[in-house]
Amino acid sequence: MELTGGRVRRVNGPLVEVENLGDVAMSEVVRLGPERIAAEVVGLAGARATLQAYEYTGGLRPGDRAEATGDRLAGLFGPGLLGQAFDGLLRPLSGAPVWLTPHREVDAAARAWHFEPAVALGDQVEPGDLLGTVPQTGPVEHRLVAPVRGPVTWLADGSLGATDPAVRVGDIPVPLAHRWPIRVPRRFRERLSDVVPLHTGQRVLDLLYPIARGTAAAVPGGFGTGKTLLLQQIAKWSEADVVVYVGCGERGNEMAEVLDELAQVPDERTGGRLVDRTVIIANTSNMPMMAREASIHSGIAVAEYFRDMGYDAVVIADSTSRWAEALREFANRTGDLPAEEGYPATLASQLAAFYERAGRVVTLGGRTASTTVIGAVSPPGGDMTEPVTTATQRFIRSLWLLDRELAYARHYPAVTWAGSFARDADAVGLWHAARGDPGWRARRATATALLAEADRLASLAEVIGTASLPAHERVVLLAGQLLRDAVLQQNALVANDASCSVAKGAALLTTVLDVVETCQRLVARGVAATTVEEADLADLVRVREEVGPDDADGVLRRREEVLARLEALT
Amino acid sequence: MTAERVPDPGVAPGAVDLGAEIAFSDVRELRGPLLVVGDVTGVGWDEFATVDVDGGVSRHGLVLEVDDDLAVLQVLEGTAGLVPGGVWVRFAGRPLQVRVSTDWYGRVCNGRGEPLDGGPPVGGSPRPVAGWPLNPTRREPPREAVLTGVSVLDTLTTLVRGQKLPIFSVPGLPHLTLATQIAARATTAGEGFRVVFAGMGLTHADIAYVRDRLEERSAAGELVLLLNAADDPVIERVLTPRIALTVAEHLAFEHGDDVLVVMSDMTSYAEAVREVAAARREIPARRGYPGYLYSDLASLYERCGRVRGRPGSVTVVPVLTMPSGDITHPVPDLTGYITEGQIVLSPEVDARGVYPPVDVLSSLSRLMRSGAGPGRTREDHLPVAAQVLAALARARQAAELGELVGVAALSQTDRAYLTFRETVERDLFAQGGDEGRPMGDSLDRAWRALDVLPRRELTMLPAAMVAEHLGGVS
Ligand SMILES: Nc1ncnc2c1ncn2[C@@H]1O[C@H](COP(=O)(O)OP(=O)(O)O)[C@@H](O)[C@H]1O
Numbered sequence A: 001m002e003l004t005g006g007r008v009r010r011v012n013g014p015l016v017e018v019e020n021l022g023d024v025a026m027s028e029v030v031r032l033g034p035e036r037i038a039a040e041v042v043g044l045a046g047a048r049a050t051l052q053a054y055e056y057t058g059g060l061r062p063g064d065r066a067e068a069t070g071d072r073l074a075g076l077f078g079p080g081l082l083g084q085a086f087d088g089l090l091r092p093l094s095g096a097p098v099w100l101t102p103h104r105e106v107d108a109a110a111r112a113w114h115f116e117p118a119v120a121l122g123d124q125v126e127p128g129d130l131l132g133t134v135p136q137t138g139p140v141e142h143r144l145v146a147p148v149r150g151p152v153t154w155l156a157d158g159s160l161g162a163t164d165p166a167v168r169v170g171d172i173p174v175p176l177a178h179r180w181p182i183r184v185p186r187r188f189r190e191r192l193s194d195v196v197p198l199h200t201g202q203r204v205l206d207l208l209y210p211i212a213r214g215t216a217a218a219v220p221g222g223f224g225t226g227k228t229l230l231l232q233q234i235a236k237w238s239e240a241d242v243v244v245y246v247g248c249g250e251r252g253n254e255m256a257e258v259l260d261e262l263a264q265v266p267d268e269r270t271g272g273r274l275v276d277r278t279v280i281i282a283n284t285s286n287m288p289m290m291a292r293e294a295s296i297h298s299g300i301a302v303a304e305y306f307r308d309m310g311y312d313a314v315v316i317a318d319s320t321s322r323w324a325e326a327l328r329e330f331a332n333r334t335g336d337l338p339a340e341e342g343y344p345a346t347l348a349s350q351l352a353a354f355y356e357r358a359g360r361v362v363t364l365g366g367r368t369a370s371t372t373v374i375g376a377v378s379p380p381g382g383d384m385t386e387p388v389t390t391a392t393q394r395f396i397r398s399l400w401l402l403d404r405e406l407a408y409a410r411h412y413p414a415v416t417w418a419g420s421f422a423r424d425a426d427a428v429g430l431w432h433a434a435r436g437d438p439g440w441r442a443r444r445a446t447a448t449a450l451l452a453e454a455d456r457l458a459s460l461a462e463v464i465g466t467a468s469l470p471a472h473e474r475v476v477l478l479a480g481q482l483l484r485d486a487v488l489q490q491n492a493l494v495a496n497d498a499s500c501s502v503a504k505g506a507a508l509l510t511t512v513l514d515v516v517e518t519c520q521r522l523v524a525r526g527v528a529a530t531t532v533e534e535a536d537l538a539d540l541v542r543v544r545e546e547v548g549p550d551d552a553d554g555v556l557r558r559r560e561e562v563l564a565r566l567e568a569l570t
Numbered sequence B: 001m002t003a004e005r006v007p008d009p010g011v012a013p014g015a016v017d018l019g020a021e022i023a024f025s026d027v028r029e030l031r032g033p034l035l036v037v038g039d040v041t042g043v044g045w046d047e048f049a050t051v052d053v054d055g056g057v058s059r060h061g062l063v064l065e066v067d068d069d070l071a072v073l074q075v076l077e078g079t080a081g082l083v084p085g086g087v088w089v090r091f092a093g094r095p096l097q098v099r100v101s102t103d104w105y106g107r108v109c110n111g112r113g114e115p116l117d118g119g120p121p122v123g124g125s126p127r128p129v130a131g132w133p134l135n136p137t138r139r140e141p142p143r144e145a146v147l148t149g150v151s152v153l154d155t156l157t158t159l160v161r162g163q164k165l166p167i168f169s170v171p172g173l174p175h176l177t178l179a180t181q182i183a184a185r186a187t188t189a190g191e192g193f194r195v196v197f198a199g200m201g202l203t204h205a206d207i208a209y210v211r212d213r214l215e216e217r218s219a220a221g222e223l224v225l226l227l228n229a230a231d232d233p234v235i236e237r238v239l240t241p242r243i244a245l246t247v248a249e250h251l252a253f254e255h256g257d258d259v260l261v262v263m264s265d266m267t268s269y270a271e272a273v274r275e276v277a278a279a280r281r282e283i284p285a286r287r288g289y290p291g292y293l294y295s296d297l298a299s300l301y302e303r304c305g306r307v308r309g310r311p312g313s314v315t316v317v318p319v320l321t322m323p324s325g326d327i328t329h330p331v332p333d334l335t336g337y338i339t340e341g342q343i344v345l346s347p348e349v350d351a352r353g354v355y356p357p358v359d360v361l362s363s364l365s366r367l368m369r370s371g372a373g374p375g376r377t378r379e380d381h382l383p384v385a386a387q388v389l390a391a392l393a394r395a396r397q398a399a400e401l402g403e404l405v406g407v408a409a410l411s412q413t414d415r416a417y418l419t420f421r422e423t424v425e426r427d428l429f430a431q432g433g434d435e436g437r438p439m440g441d442s443l444d445r446a447w448r449a450l451d452v453l454p455r456r457e458l459t460m461l462p463a464a465m466v467a468e469h470l471g472g473v474s
């Protein structure tokens, strides 16, 4: 046994204390024990360093070797990310063994790529400029951008490994893949503040609580309320160029299912498969806890990498609560004084650091691109006042609150209109108006007002009985139900309804609002409220599933039929 | 205090594998289930240890922390009666292992895997009881329905081969009847399951009941019983489900069997985890439970599933009792966040005399959507289930309204919903504790119940399907 160099002194699960590491920096990666498992420095006090280990530390002993690496926690960014699955440290899972034991080394350069230069020898390039592309299987063109300024002095030809130089800019070799510290945001030229909605294909979001590109949204909800399914739907149907799906401390079966389904669904917009625009980061609940903490940062780092190629990237994190719990778990082991519910006092700032990496920007290369962040939140006991839920709300623009009662009643997606918000809704309205739909904002306002009024009247009816309400209020109750059943509900399992185009969504909402208006006219004309309530509107409720995902005309034809039938009521 | 050699106690304790040599005796502290031993060398985190007791039976421990020459152990059998100075700790040099083989079939062991049936210790190749995470990309998404013969489960919360689906109950409800009914009768693709039953903190009466209900499986040599009784050492419960799952993983993924693991009661298990955390003075998250309870439970529940390209499966049915019926209590709450749904039993339904007393609105099988439907169960299955549930939600509203304003003041439609609820509970949900119903029969019963509703209300069902099953306009 050598006596010099770093030595493990204390091991308590993922918390490892090490002595005599020498000049080690905060956030530096240290390798521990005979299996050289990765750990990161999170505290320094005199000769002692506190580390968080990213693997199971079973068998690690006081006296075991600890080697500082001089590196920060980094992943390899290059072609071959799309369509593949990685663990929280961005090591490939596709191709890894069935059982994930700690000693897994990564063979990065195994595959050969074809590089098509976009520059010529002698060209002067600036950071962010396109150097060339790598044709891949999918629809997303892989772009290599210049990391530095200078003249192109050398170009590779033919096929090359990911870490071989593809271009030389000045003296600097630029390989297809490079290592990048996952916690460090990539630079860009400027943030843009204009609002461009990200169409998600989920009506309740697109019609009531839209999200703008480059902003952040959170989906809090108790277990079984539909967080994962909503996020999976967004992963499948949203208008993003690239989707990074981070399974953070959640189920293995769900990750397998996402992979499987994405591989089957064709991408309507590009003609490829959805999986080819998706990067999956899977650090399931039974994988090492601190790698779960890293997985969130890995996810956003991947999204920023594609953003810098000029793409609109969406990061989906299911669930940010598991990440926060990893922070808590570790803070507790270090003996830090806890704030609320055992969470470290840094919880809010760590959440902010994550959500603030969202943004719509002009990249260094002058391209407009974005990183949108959507995170699930899993409040213990469904308690929306718990620390992660409350802190998260401060850093996001859209809140999609899932309601247990709606989920129990199988109203999916169970996004409630009582408490959800979209801070950019007005700006999104202007965007729609500028693109030929001036009514978007008014429809949204009418719909939310009707839903709220229907809820108020329903509680009133519980006291005095529905029959005692005036006819026009009974129509409002009916309106609430029609909005819920015919517009907001969206069955993920029915092909026609799983996603919904802008036009079909607008047609459905217009139709229901027109039906409600007609009903109001009928009762004003003296038709009995009961007659209106008992009118058979099943075809109106079913139309969302009966016509195709983009069939606005089909909806409008149904509108004519229903309105004609209603007009005939006496 | 220097290390000294003690003779091997001779009897290897059952499934637990030993390979230790040096004994350390400098016990610095005994607190709750914890034992702190000093002056140790070469001890790794999470190592297994044997604690030899002066003039007594050896105990067993796991290393929770090592700090220079100190090691903190949790003693599975507890520390009662231990005297510093009269204890020698031998470390195994590796985490706890259990021997796995098909010899487990037909055996009855205690919560540490030591035989209770008078047989020899179970042999086989050693495996770490903690297991390793299954690479998510190597998982085969579960897809085949498990037919339990229990109508309410089969129609509304279909269990799928390789799923983890817990039963949430309260003391006094027939959760063990339901769990054993599933274990005894469930089939997938016409075949029954091999059953591994892990009992934690069960009363002797419950144990006797379970053994009686599973007698047939036992006689056929298709049952493994691991039993930690209510009066057995508490900390041992931390181990029981891990042994059960390690054995099940072997039987499923190496031997190709379809294994159903029933674990009851997970609340007793979690209490053991909490006891250790409290003794370590850890900062609690909610209600005194440690913040890592989620990950700890996940390290158990996630061991279910199927592996691509291999036969066999592990299906897990954990059973837990919700303290004071509170579903937001950390044990059901964290379980619900990990498992693929939940079957919730309710005292109100039980009081109406319905067995199994499932509260269907709060119950859910997340994998049902891949295991049920055309080509798997029946084409109408998913829409029928959605319609029954939506109608029950509506019926519940109507009932609440009826209680406030009187049923007579309800609209005709609302009253139809109340009739629907009675019909569906009586004709579909209620059945005998040993009765098995074919899936087709259950679905037909669901249709007959839906028939009491006005057709215009059946919006979750495609119009053509309604016409096919219920005929023209009513
Ligand atoms: N849009 C939807 N369409 C159909 N079913 C849904 C929808 N959203 C949720 N569900 C149902 O709810 C269940 C739970 O959803 P899930 O997303 O897994 O919840 P969470 O992640 O919040 O625990 C799903 O398995 C599915 O049965």
Ligand SMILES: [Mg+2]
Binding pocket: A227, A228, A229, A250, A318
């Ligand atoms: Mg989920």
